[in-house]
Amino acid sequence: MPESTPADVPARPSVLFVCVHNAGRSQMAAGWLTHLAAGRIEVRSAGSVPAEQVNPVAVQAMAEVGIDITTAQPNILTGEAIQASDVVITMGCGDACPIFPGKRYEDWKLDDPAGQGIDAVRLIRDDTRFRVEKLLSELPPG
Template sequence: MTSPTSAFRPSVLFVCVHNAGRSQMAAAFLTHLSDGAVEVRSAGSQPADTVNPAVVEAMSEVGIDVSAEVPKVLTTDAVKESDVVITMGCGDSCPFFPGKRYEDWVLEDPAGQGVEAVRPIREEIRARVEELIRSLLPSSS
């Protein structure tokens, strides 16, 4: 297998409103499952103060610690520097640059929900991230 530093390393930006749930889970899964082969960013159009505690718990259940993550504000530079921009309910607040790959993942918002409601969202995100990895790193399938 080619090491991530010896070949093109794609970059992905996950964007949701608060950067406290869906985008944090997606970024954590992509970081974990790509084993460093993909540069990962996440941001929010109106970032929360902290990551959703139910999201922290749900991700901990699958061995991924997001407790130290901090929601970040979406910047034009983050979009410019990414090859793929995946939005999750942020509407028109995400800047658009021609030539980038954009996807909109329609997912339930975990805000205000308990861990029981977050688990199925987590699993849907994991499946989408696995598919994303196959499209970005065909040799990893």
């Protein structure tokens, strides 16, 4: 008889993207993963010091590739969000992200799009896509 899955174990992998303001890098990464995973991954994003709104240049850059992140809102990073995630991807948040055992952590070195023009943000967007595609290839099917 197959083992049953405990009710508190997610049926699909969960990824949390974290950056300081949760307004650029983490929002673009969440947009890419949501788009590319087509529902098979639970996607979250948060920031250690969230901004008031998502960076409009990041929104524009993602819209250029057909991904709408206009409804995304910066969220505060909580221990609960980390505990509920299988994979935590940090992007320049330093020691602000608590470490919990049993989680997969990666730190992506990506330029911050804050204050950057559209050409620079396009490069960050494209680098983020490459990293998200690699991450997606490493995750179990949901």
